[in-house]
Amino acid sequence: AAVAVFTGKANCPYYAKAEHLADYLQANLPNFRVHKITQHPEKWEQWLHNVCETNGWEHRQSPIIWRELLDRGGKGQLLGGLNEFLEYAQQYYGTTSMMLSEEMLGVAEENLQTHLEIVKEDEEIKSRIKPMQIWITSASGPICYQLIPLLANGEVFGMTTEISIHLLDTDQFKEVLCGIVLEAEDMAFPLLRSISQHTEIDEAFIEADVVIVLDDVSLNLEVQSRENYIREVSEICQVYAPLIEKNAKSEVRVISSGKTFANLKATLIMTYGPSIKPENIIAIATSWESAAKAMLARKLNMSTTG
CATH class of the missing domain: 3.40.50.720 (NAD(P)-binding Rossmann-like Domain)
Known part of the structure; x- marks a missing residue:
């Protein structure tokens, strides 16, 4: 079993587009599983650097997407960014995302607000x-x-x-x-x-x-x-x-x-x-x-x- 890991800056429109397509594939394919992680824009570069250094990858943009084999463990397989994921989805599943730029920006803003709310909730729980x-x-x-x-x-x-x-x-x-x-x-x-x-x-x-x-x-x-x-x-x-x-x-x-x-x-x-x-x-x-x-x-x- 494999899971596709989608990570990006919380306010990144390209992450929003990749996430939208991933949600569609997960809802319509029995074996397509998704794990999503957003990072605060100020923490993204350091987080990305650490992930790439740990796995021996070269990647500089948001989002970064990889596959992990849950039953084998070990290092994940890097898919790349949004363009590579769109090519992957087209090649293997015959589908793509028609999400427009304006919609991407709107979802990116929602993602950032959701991320900030989750961080605030976590901090409040920890403070207690x-x-x-x-x-x-x-x-x-x-x-x-x-x-x-x-x-x-x-x-x-x-x-x-x-x-x-x-x-x-x-x-x-x-x-x-x-x-x-x-x-x-x-x-x-x-x-x-x-x-x-x-x-x-x-x-x-x-x-x-x-x-x-x-x-x-x-x-x-x-x-x-x-x-x-x-x-x-x-x-x-x-x-x-x-x-x-x-x-x-x-x-x-x-x-x-x-x-x-x-x-x-x-x-x-x-x-x-x-x-x-x-x-x-x-x-x-x-x-x-x-x-x-x-x-x-x-x-x-x-x-x-x-």
């Missing part, structure tokens, strides 16, 4: 759904790359829970954080409402539902004593705990993770943040693989499968 606010400290570390897909694909918090991720680190890691944000945005996780970077410690943990503390120290007892490492960890927690108390939600859950001192960090956060509910502070002394996912989900009383 408050995403879970997740803050990750020391977020420039490589473990964050493993953690973001785990949080954003619904495996931990469920397939219906949208999330906003806040990456926190010092100013020297600003570029690293920016790279992580861009990469996560490119992955386009459906449950990831937003992802942002933060380097101002005073603004940390605002409205946080979950705080994941990734700060770790690389133990080398030949360089300095264990007591000095513990002092480092203690200083970090003395900064974080009061900020969590001040800025996070009252039911915030704090997850201390890392290869070293995970349990100590959890204990110190309890000590320096006495108003944080002790039962909401947990330690995961392992890497964020399947065992960590299962442990985290269990301690948060959630299913690991969403």
Whole structure:
């Protein structure tokens, strides 16, 4: 089974003509299936560039039309623009569109209004759904790359829970954080409402539902004593705990993770943040693989499968 995908600028008269013919073919042919996507005129060029780059196509105009084989998957087959589609319809189905320019312009205007209304409705629905606010400290570390897909694909918090991720680190890691944000945005996780970077410690943990503390120290007892490492960890927690108390939600859950001192960090956060509910502070002394996912989900009383 195949579906013809029609995409174009919402106000494009050529898209309107192609859509009109596609609707006719779908209504009159048993196996002709159509999927239509409109884009805002201001977003069209970037969207088109991304689609063509992903599929290895060359196309510069609106609309762009391709066929997808639903049972095989993989890359679609590019048909082209309006002229190519009209030739295709004439050759295979012996029909064409007699839509006049004035009618094309009128439908294009209607399409734009419909598109704007749909976007507005979607935004209103999203505004009513408050995403879970997740803050990750020391977020420039490589473990964050493993953690973001785990949080954003619904495996931990469920397939219906949208999330906003806040990456926190010092100013020297600003570029690293920016790279992580861009990469996560490119992955386009459906449950990831937003992802942002933060380097101002005073603004940390605002409205946080979950705080994941990734700060770790690389133990080398030949360089300095264990007591000095513990002092480092203690200083970090003395900064974080009061900020969590001040800025996070009252039911915030704090997850201390890392290869070293995970349990100590959890204990110190309890000590320096006495108003944080002790039962909401947990330690995961392992890497964020399947065992960590299962442990985290269990301690948060959630299913690991969403």
